[in-house]
Amino acid sequence: MKLILNEEEQMVRDSAAEFLAEKAGPNLLREIRDSENPLGYSAELWQQMIELGWPSILVPEENGGLGFSHVAMGQIMEQTGSSLASSPLFATSVVGASVLALGGTEQQKAKLLPRVAAGELTLALALDESARLDPKGVATSATAVEGGYVLNGSKSFVVDGHVTDQLIVAARTSGVPGEGEGISLFLVPREADGVAVTRTPMVDSRNAAEIRFDDVSVGEDQVVGAIDQGMAILEPVLNIANVHLAAELLGIANECLQLTLRYLKEREQFGVVIGTFQALQHRAAALWTDIELCKSMVLKALQALDESPEDAGLIASMAKVKACKAAELATNEGIQMHGGIAMTDEFDMGFFLKRARVVQMLFGDHRYHLNRCAELSGY
C-alpha cells in the first residue's frame, strides 16, 4: 500500500482543514476557558461535526455508521490538533466507538452504535487509576452478585468523564493488580447510583474527571466483551487511541512550526527579519525534518489500523513515540524562537504547549511507548 492519501481521504482532510480553520482555532478555546464553559468544549462546534458525519466515520455500516477508514478519521484528528478543536470526537467517536465495535455484543452494538454514529450518545473510557498509564494495574473491583456485578474503586484522567452519557469502566473481576488477565469492561451510566464524578479542569482548558464507584450495581447486559478478558479489547483500543492521538500531536506540531515560520519572516531585530539568522534557520529546519519523519510514521500507523489491526501494536507505539517527541520539540522550539511574546497568555503558542502535554500523557507518553516498543520487539 502506498504511503499517500487516496482521493477520498485527501478530500476529508481538505474539508476538515477548511471547516476547522473557520469554526475552531485558539480563540474558541480561549473563549471556552474564559467563560468557564462547563462542558469544556463548544456544543455548537460538536453539533456541526455531527452534521458533517464525523462521529459515524468509525462506526461499522451495519450499525448505522459510515465504516470509513482510520486513515480518514486520522486526517480529521490531525486537523483538530492544528486548530485546537475541543469536542467529544476522540473520547466518543474514536475510543468509545472502537470499544463497542470490537467488544460489544450484537445487542449492544445494535442499540448503542447507531446513537454514537448520530452523535446522540457520548462515551468515556475510565481506565487510569495511577498518574502514569498502567492498564494492568487496574484495582477497581467488580464483584459478581446475582444478576450482575458491584463496582468499587476510583478512576482518574477520564477524558469527557464529567459530561459523558456512559462510562466504559475497566474493573477487576479476578486476579490482582499487575495481571493482564482478570480485567473486564462495563458500561455504566454516568448518573447511575453510587457514581461520584469530580470535574478536573486541565492545563489545556479542557476537562477530565475523577470518578468514584461506591457499590455501583451493573447488570450482566452491561458487560462489554468476555469476563476477565477485557485486555483483549483494551489492547487494540489503546492502539487505535494512540495512533489518533499521534495524528492530533502531528497537527499540533505542524501548526507550531507554521506559526513560528510566519514569525521568523516578520519579526525584525538588528534591522533585519530574524529568519535570516542561521542560528534560527537551523533550529527551524531541524524541527521541520522531525515533523516530516513523524508524518510518515503516523500515516503508516493509520494504514495499519485499517489493514492489519492485529499487528498494529508496534507501529502504533512507534507513532505515539515519534509524535510525542515531535510535539514536545515543536512547542518548546516554537516558544524559544518566538521569544518573550510566546510567554504571554495573550499569544496562542501557550495553548498549543498545554494541549500537547495533555495529549502526550493521555494513554501513555513516549517513555511508556518506548518500553512497549522494546517489549514487542523481544527485548
Place this chain on the structure above:
Amino acid sequence: MTFRQETREWLEENCPPTMRTPMPEKNKCWGGRNCKFESEEQKLWMERMAARGWTAPSWPKEYGGGGLNKDQVKVLREEMIAIKARNPLNSFGISMIGPAILEFGSEILKQQHLPPIIRGEIRWCQGYSEPNAGSDLAGLQARAEDCGDHFVVNGQKVWTTYADLADWMFCLVRTDRTAKKHTGISLVLFDMKTEGVTARPICLISGNSPFCETYLDNVRVGKDQVVGEVNKGWTIAKYLLTHERELIGNIGNDSGEKSLGEQAVESLGLKEGRLADEILRAEVAEWEVDFRSQQLTMERVKDEITSASVGNSSAMLKLYGTELNKRRFELLMALRGSNALSWHEQSGASRWLRSKGNSIEGGTTEVQLNIIAKRILGLG
C-alpha cells in the same frame, strides 16, 4: 502470472544461496576492470541480474536497463529484501552518473556509457571536492582549457571515492573563469588511464583508504565527453548531489544486516525478557523508532515523488540518515563495550570511525539545514 510472482520465481531460481547472506562491507561488488569477485556465485549473481537489466531496473531497455516502472521497481526491491538478496552491484555509475547521463547526456554518451555501467564493466568515481572547495563546492578551481577539438584539464580533486580502483571519472571543471562561480562550470568524463591522472589514497582515522587525492596534469578530454552544455554543469552537479545524498542517507539499510535490537540482545542478553541494561534498552528502542521513521519517510517520498520534490526530500533524508547512522555506531560500540575498542577488523571500530564522515561527505549536515531553511521553508 503477476509481476510479483514472476519476480519471486526468477529470484528464487537465480539468486545463489551464498548471495542471500549478510554482506560485509569488504565483500561488496563494485564491478569494473579491476573487479575481484569474492566468489564464483558473486560473479554469477551480478551477471544474471545485469543480463535482465535489473542492476539498473528503472533504466530504458534500449541501453540494457530493466525498463521497469516505479511500482515494479518497488516490487523487485521488496522481493529481494524478502529473500535477503545482496545488492548484485554497487555502482556510482548506477546511482549517480548514469541517471545524469540519462537526463542530460547526448545520445552518443548514453550509448557509450550506459550499457557498460549496467553490466558492471566500468567503475566510476566522482571528481567534485577540491582542497579549497568543500562545502563551497561551486568555488572549485580545476580548469579546463579549450584547445579546439578537446579540453586540457589541470587541477586537484580530493575525497575522490576509490579513485585508485575506478575506471572513469565524472569531474566538475571550470570552463569559464570570467563568469560568476556557478555559471562557469562543466561536467566532463574521462578515463582514469588518461595520461596525467594520478590517484593517491588517503589513510583515514578508520585505518582504511576509501578516498583519494587525484591530481590532473594536462589531462586531455574529448569535447564529446561533456555532459549537457558547456558552462551549465552546476545544474547537473546539483542534480547529482541529490542522488549522492539519497545514497548516503540510505546507509545502515544493507539488506540482511541484523537489526540493532537483535544485535543488542546478542551482546547483552536478556534478563526476564528485557535487555539486561535498562538504559541501553531505552536508547536502542529510541533508535529503532527513529530508524523506522526514516525508512517510512524514504518510502513516502518515493510514493509521492514529483520531479520538483526530489531535491527537497534528499536534503532531509541525507541529514537525518547520516545522523542516525552515527548514533547507530555509537550504540553498537556501547553494546560491545571494550570488545569494540580493540584494533582488529572484526571489532567494528573501523566502521564506527568511518561513520563520522557521513554527516560531512556529500554536503555537511549544516549545508543540508541551510538548504531546507532556504529552499523549503523560505527563510533568509
